[in-house]
Amino acid sequence: MIVGTVKEIKNHEYRVGLTPESVHELAAHGHRVLVETGAGEGIGAGDDLYVKAGAEIVATAAEIFATAEMVVKVKEPQPVERAMLRPGQILYTYLHLAPDPDQTRDLIASGATCIAYETVTDASGGLPLLKPMSQVAGRMAIQAGATALEKAHGGRGVLLGGVPGVLPAKVAVIGGGVVGFNAAQMAAGLGADVTILDRSPEVLEKLGMYFEARAKTRFSNKANLAECVADADLVIGAVLIPGAAAPKLVTADMLKTMKKGAVLVDVAIDQGGCFETSHATTHADPTYVVDGVVHYCVANMPGAVARTSTYALNNVTLPHALRIAELGWKEALRRDPHLRAGLNVWDGKVTYQAVAEDLGLPYTPAEEAVA
Incomplete structure (x- = not known):
């Protein structure tokens, strides 16, 4: 199979779909790999490393889209990239379609086969291709929040861990999944006063056993949530409903009860955000203020630590890429129901139920695509 990867063009996105090591694996299995020149610069991988790994360097993304049978990316294709997709071509990347009707319409019109990292599952019901970026984003959320709390960045001027004789900052983490756990782990490690809210008694029990006295847990109902906020x-928004738009848990009215200069970090922004006042921001302009509360809503947080993120991502995406390249997408998805869960758009149809429901579009089961 001809596999290609392009230079990401989203604002301050430095990750890349394939590392030189991943290219080497694909080439060793007999596949032809095309890499856009400069695609790996953000992770310190020059064209020479890709050539040494067995790739062919091409001058433009247009050449990749025109030639490759499978395009491997990191972030959702931007409008100029979506216009280059063609019927039958495989797109393998993060998509986050539920809050993005424009992208969904373009992918439907393209006729491409679009496999989303974030909805691929595993035997335990987890999301293994989303997990490493959730780990990165959860940890980064505390870094970003700590910076935004500084007075020069609009915050209250509070140090997360405090100092002897001065109380630490209070951190509320909404959601106890991978993002929430990693955020709480970082915040507790810095000495903050951490409370984690979740609706699952099993999750709360596990978190309580892990953190013991280093973090508190509370059941996430409206009253407890309002009090903690x-x-x-x-406040770290770490809520996820796989493939679907995030619920708006923190309302605009709740903002009026918050301290001036408090900070919201919405890690759920890729799925539309879990704060009513959230809208996506970029690394170039990461924050804005509503009712005196600083909002950090960067939609590609892991892109800031591109090298760590790219290698963590490739560790989990490459095995599926190899399987698709070896077997073809249809046979690979037929054999593997967990990979089949990643199929979001095929032949002009939406094949992921949560996306179809959120956007009011007809739903075609992925099983029909591989039948």
């Missing part, structure tokens, strides 16, 4: 210096 009002009391917090930093």
Whole structure:
């Protein structure tokens, strides 16, 4: 199979779909790999490393889209990239379609076969291709929140861990999944006063056993959530409904109860955000203020630590890429129901139920695509 990867063009996105090591694996299995010149610069991988790994360097993304049977990316294709997709071509990347009707319409019109990292599952019901970026984003959320809390960045001027004789900052983490766990781990490690909210008794029990006295847990109902948000210096939104738009848990009215200069970090922004006042921002302009509360809503947080993120991502995406290249997408998805869960758009049809429901579009089961 001809596999290609392009230079990401989203604002301050430095990750790349394939590392030189991944290219080497694909080439060793007899596949032809095309890499856009400069695609790996953000992770410190020059064209020479890709050539040494067995890739062919091409001058433009247009050549990749025109030639490759499978395009491997990191972020959702931007409008200029979507216009270059063609019927039958495989797109393998993060998509986050539920809050993005424009992208969904373009992918439907393209006729491409679009496999989303974020909905591929595993035997335990987890999301293995989303997990490493959730780990990165959860940890980065605390870094970003700590910076935004500084007075020069619009925050309250509070140090997360405090100092002897001065209380630490109060951090509320909404959601106890991978993002929430990693955020809480970082915040607790810095000495903050951490509370984690979740609706699952099993999750709360596990978190309680892990953190013991280093973090508190509370059941996430409206009253507890409102109390924690009002009391917090930093709120981390770490809610995920696989493939679907995030619920708006923190309302605009709740903002009015918060401390001036408190900070919201919405890690769920890729799925539309879990704060009513959220809208996507970029690394170039990451924050804005509503009712005196600083909002950090960068939609590609892991892109800031591109080398760590790219290698963590390739560790989990490459095995599926190899399988698709070896077997073809239809046979690979037929054999593997967990990979089949990643199929979001095929032949002009939406094949992921949560996306279809959120956008009011007809739903075609992925099983029909591989039949």
